[in-house]
Amino acid sequence: MSPAATEKVLTRNFGRPDSHTLKAYLETGGYTALPKALTMEPPAIIDAVKRSNLRGLGGAGFPTGTKWSFIPKGHTGPVYLVINADEGEPGTFKDRYLLERDPHALIEGMLIAARAIGSTLAFVYIRGEYVESWRHVSAAVGEAYDAGYLGRGLDVVVHRGAGAYICGEETGLISSLEGKKGWPKLKPPFPAIKGAFGAPTIVNNVETICHVPHIINRGAEWFASLGTKTQGGTRMYSVSGRVTRPGVYETSVAVTLRQLIYEYAGGVTGNGRLKAVVPGGSSAAILTADEIDVTMDVDGLKAAGTMAGSAGVIVLDETVSIPEALMVVARFYAHESCGQCTPCRESTGWIYEMTRRIVVGRGRKADLDTILDVARRGAGTTICAFYDGAVGPYISYIEKFRAEFESLIPK
């Protein structure tokens, strides 16, 4: 299927000014998947989601149905569903659109997911800065209680974060939800075994869950057919930076990066020349202008040596200094490292300092190799994937644009 012809699924109602209301959701076929799901046994729901090839859209790309199946069989205590609405990956803004414009899609998806995993209490963890999202979701949850969708088998708590990127990491999010600083936890045990408040917990991204009602309504095969062999569906690409029309574009995951930039986002600002693209949020390795004929699905970008991540596409044109861009990205990782693991805490701080001195013309000859060495040694040694996410840009920016860095270092 040509991605350009892909129908809009998640964003189909965004044109309606009242799209966030229960009335609008009901008028456009909302809450019709729920009664179907209520006639299905939980394993049948999980099976449908597995067959749909839905993969987590928060960053890791893990198969959603498989994740749900990790809840221990025969478990009798509470099970929690937690929605990760702590959108924070630089370059990503799609969940904000769903939270503000279609919160009932999230609630219906949660009702179905909760049935599948046997949960009666769910949390929506919204980043603290998203005040508007928080208001819209809270209002929608209120409407859903009044209409009897919630409160009869599932309760939903809308929770506000307080500003920390690491809380988007699922175990950091759980720590934060428990009222602690957002330090990630060692795995195993995985959250599905021992998560929030010590109980089996499934953490899913907003967009992932919003897909679920459509999978139930229109079938796993339909959903799978929208994407590639290993990833079904559409997804919402956030495109920003030096493009003519920055914004959220929903299309098949089989779309190419070139199509996204030139067909959807209107090409490079002022018809300038493309220099590089970050394809999946700032933790994804950067691609050069010659590397954009890749499909934007999880496995397509993995094969290209980068990652789909959160699908935040940041476009850099010829006017952009790559060393400066890396300095900005390195500052972010230095600021957001939670400080728990030594390799991450120390490396992110020092690498930021080194990129900064390179940018201001005080770099030393050995700096680039030192950064690469430190980055490679630390990768894979920490509790969570945060540092690996920082290593992606450190290594790729320097390896692909080394001459530009070297030109700033005094001879």
Added chain:
Amino acid sequence: MDVEFTQEQLSEVTRLQRLYPDRGGALLPVLHLAQEVFGYISEDVEKYVGTLFDLGPAHVHEVVTFYTMYFRRPRGRHVLSVCHNLSCHLMGAQEIIAHLTSRLGIELGQTTDDGRITLLTVECLCACEMAPMLQVDDRYEGPLTIEKIERLVDRLA
């Protein structure tokens, strides 16, 4: 400063605590409430909130200092948080920040003498489609231009 919630606020604390399987889950929401009521989270506020959860001040302090949205000193009547992450950087965040510091006559992290505006830079607010952007109190604004900033600053009382 007298640090104590009213009866009504205390009921809200109890309501929040009951939402979670362990009342500790309500710590972040209660700290948001405390900041709304007391303006910022002083050490006295940390101690007081701790008593509502049977938590020592160290635990509360650790939480307060971990997150960026809790202010530990008085802030201005309005807070301008300018994003300086990659997409905003590519679209001119540096000019916006330079203009604001000179227009307000303060450095980043400071508050104007009249207590009107606190100026901060923040990491990605996830509104890159409106880059360069900032958050003014609860609201996102962008794409910013120098003229827009002038109007925005003038409007803040």
